[in-house]
Amino acid sequence: MxxxxxxxxxxxxxxxxxxxxxxxxxxxxxxxxxxxxxxxxxxxxxxxxxxxxxxxxxxxxxxxxxxxxxxxxxxxxxxxxxxxxxxxxxxxxxxxxxxxxxxxxxxxxxxxxxxxxxxxxxxxxxxxxxxxxxxxxxxxxxxxxxxxxxxxxxxxxxGPERHNRAGIGDVVSNISALADWELAREVRGEPVDGLAASLARMAAEALLSHPGDMADDAFVTVLAEGLIASGLAMAVCGTSRPSSGGCHEIMHAVDALFPETASHGELAGLGALFCTWLRGDRPRFAQMSACLARHNLPRLPSDVGLTDDQFVRAVQFAPRTRPDRYTILEHLDLSPEQTAQRLADYGDALRNHLN
The missing domain is CATH 3.40.50.1970 (Rossmann fold)
Structure with a gap:
């Protein structure tokens, strides 16, 4: 049967x-x-x-x-x-x-x-x-x-509002993680679990489109349910793939190189926005940037106390944190000089067009 x-x-x-x-x-x-x-x-x-x-x-x-x-x-x-x-x-x-x-x-x-x-x-x-x-x-x-x-x-x-707001960055980062998972399927034939992807995507989309903030019970409920759904997405497929891609590689790299820089969610959101820029998905980039800005979350390395050089070092180190994972970082395989140039362009876009 x-x-x-x-x-x-x-x-x-x-x-x-x-x-x-x-x-x-x-x-x-x-x-x-x-x-x-x-x-x-x-x-x-x-x-x-x-x-x-x-x-x-x-x-x-x-x-x-x-x-x-x-x-x-x-x-x-x-x-x-x-x-x-x-x-x-x-x-x-x-x-x-x-x-x-x-x-x-x-x-x-x-x-x-x-x-x-x-x-x-x-x-x-x-x-x-x-x-x-x-x-x-x-x-x-x-x-x-x-x-x-x-x-x-x-x-x-x-509890501290900054800690709770950080979860927004973690849920929103699902968008970048899922794009990385799809990239791994296209390039390496890695299987993508549709149910897990749906759970992770629904969690992120619900937050991206919600007009509320941390003073609104309805928004906080959506955030909590989004975090839970992201966890269940991982359980469904037995891997962190639905919620962890290049965004989390960057987060783990910052943790390793510059401990206590910022929280998990803050760094995941920042990493996801940069990876989305690298991917060239400008509509998604604008949407994610607007969401992070609306909730007062980091978008630039300086927002978490890092210099551009330090962030470049973290991006270069990032693939070593998950050697088995294929993301936009492994796909582009940028040199330090290329990464610095992409970061400069990313910063210009944020400062000049998407504030």
């Missing part, structure tokens, strides 16, 4: 709204994730501890663990603590670093993981990838997608 459809792994519950955290206990019980609240709650510095206090009355058997820094060492240390007793699940509460540590530790222990995001800085909320630092180098590790995802807009609103 032919295979008529495929089964796609998705979270049992996705809840994006104000007050979502208060329903964590019922969500765990209704989903048969944990009926008695025997869970390990993992929090980071900041709002995570506040939320842990809020949910503890309904999860009286929970143990709370505090982690700091998104490192492989922190994730391994947490994994050791999870051996102390039998848990039904791991509940990660916080920003991207805390969520990634919890995802990695839960996967290594074979436990389901619930993601409660207090920040919308990147698409790690529901992705099958944990970005962790080991020996000063950030690496990507395959993990199980969360069994449930909660985004409480009350806590997102309380």
């Amino acid at each position: 032919p295979l008529l459809a495929r089964t796609v792994m998705t979270p049992l519950a996705i809840d994006v709204r104000r007050g979502a955290v208060a329903d964590l206990g019922p969500i765990l019980a209704d989903g048969r994730i944990s009926s008695g609240g025997d869970v390990a709650v993992v929090v980071g510095p900041g709002q995570g501890e506040r939320i842990a206090e809020l949910i503890q009355p309904s999860l009286r058997s929970a143990d709370v663990f505090t982690v700091s820094g998104g490192t492989l060492e922190a994730a391994d240390d947490l994994g050791g603590k999870l051996r102390a007793r039998s848990y039904d699940a791991v509940v990660g509460i916080g920003g991207g670093k805390t969520i990634d540590v919890a995802k990695y530790a839960a996967t290594r222990r074979g436990l389901p993981m619930v993601s409660i995001a207090t920040s919308l800085a990147n698409d790690g909320i529901a992705s099958p990838v944990a970005s962790l630092v080991s020996d000063g180098i950030k690496g990507s590790y395959g993990v199980h997608i969360p069994i449930a995802v909660l985004v409480d807009l009350d806590f997102v609103e309380s």
Whole structure:
């Protein structure tokens, strides 16, 4: 019998709204994730501890663990603590670093993981990838997608606006990543998963065309759902391809060469805009540039404190961060001098025509 459809792994519950955290206990019980609240709650510095206090009355058997820094060492240390007793699940509460540590530790222990995001800085909320630092180098590790995802807009609103706005750059970068994926199909015959591509594209298009901003619940909901959809797109095809191309190669290169320059989402958006310029897609470039400008996100190297020479170095280094990936950067294979000239033209276009 032919295979008529495929089964796609998705979270049992996705809840994006104000007050979502208060329903964590019922969500765990209704989903048969944990009926008695025997869970390990993992929090980071900041709002995570506040939320842990809020949910503890309904999860009286929970143990709370505090982690700091998104490192492989922190994730391994947490994994050791999870051996102390039998848990039904791991509940990660916080920003991207805390969520990634919890995802990695839960996967290594074979436990389901619930993601409660207090920040919308990147698409790690529901992705099958944990970005962790080991020996000063950030690496990507395959993990199980969360069994449930909660985004409480009350806590997102309380967080730093710059962190939340950064997620816009990460979702918008899907446009460039998908163009790179299509390029890899044309040049190398790499298969493109249509369902994964559709999820990633819908997430980006919804943000590009939305007139709202971070003060608008409807817009923030679209952003949160876009980040979740981007993560699910990766889970559908088993690779980060739908949401990661030359844009993320540049981001990883900046992280490696000039640590702490800017956030994941800010650099992804900047990298995506530059890659779109290299691709010669001027209508898309104008659309993406207008979106980033509207939300006060970086478009030029100087916006994140980099000189043009430093950005050229990052672009040259970028393909080394993902040696197996084919993007517009590998396709053009520009010399440092050619990259500098393209960057100068890109800067002129932004300053003179698209502000």
